[in-house]
Amino acid sequence: MSGSSESPEGKVWWSLQEVCERTGLEAHVLRYWEAEFPQLRPRKGSNGTRQYREKELALVDRIRTLLLEEKLTIQAARRRMAEERDRGESAGQLGLLLPEAPPSEPSDFDRQRVVRELREVLDVLRFGRKSW
Numbered sequence: 001m002s003g004s005s006e007s008p009e010g011k012v013w014w015s016l017q018e019v020c021e022r023t024g025l026e027a028h029v030l031r032y033w034e035a036e037f038p039q040l041r042p043r044k045g046s047n048g049t050r051q052y053r054e055k056e057l058a059l060v061d062r063i064r065t066l067l068l069e070e071k072l073t074i075q076a077a078r079r080r081m082a083e084e085r086d087r088g089e090s091a092g093q094l095g096l097l098l099p100e101a102p103p104s105e106p107s108d109f110d111r112q113r114v115v116r117e118l119r120e121v122l123d124v125l126r127f128g129r130k131s132w
Helices: 016-023 027-036 054-069 074-086 111-127
Strands: 050-052
Touching (some): 016 050, 016 054, 054 074
8 A cells, every 4th residue: 555654644544535546446446345344444424425544555565465466356365454454464353463583593482372362351452251
């Protein structure tokens, strides 16, 4: 997505139109992707307008890359994103990239446990309980 790192200072939310301008995508494409990719859930304002955060912008960029540049089907893109999530390449809903530990380096650090615990914290913050 061109310009995603050039966000104005302090800007937290972007409208659907602003995301369209930044990505070159049509609004109906973004709305369709919201239906096809459950991870893409922009907040809806009190007037019903979509409000995208940096997390959603990064996700739109990833989906765009998979579908338009790598030419994957929606099903294949969903599968690839699930594989990336399962490998720990992204910390689920937090939208963070975790650094990869060198394979030759023995470590007591349990990445999967940390990711699982962070997801539990996020669920408690969002829902007041674990969602699973």
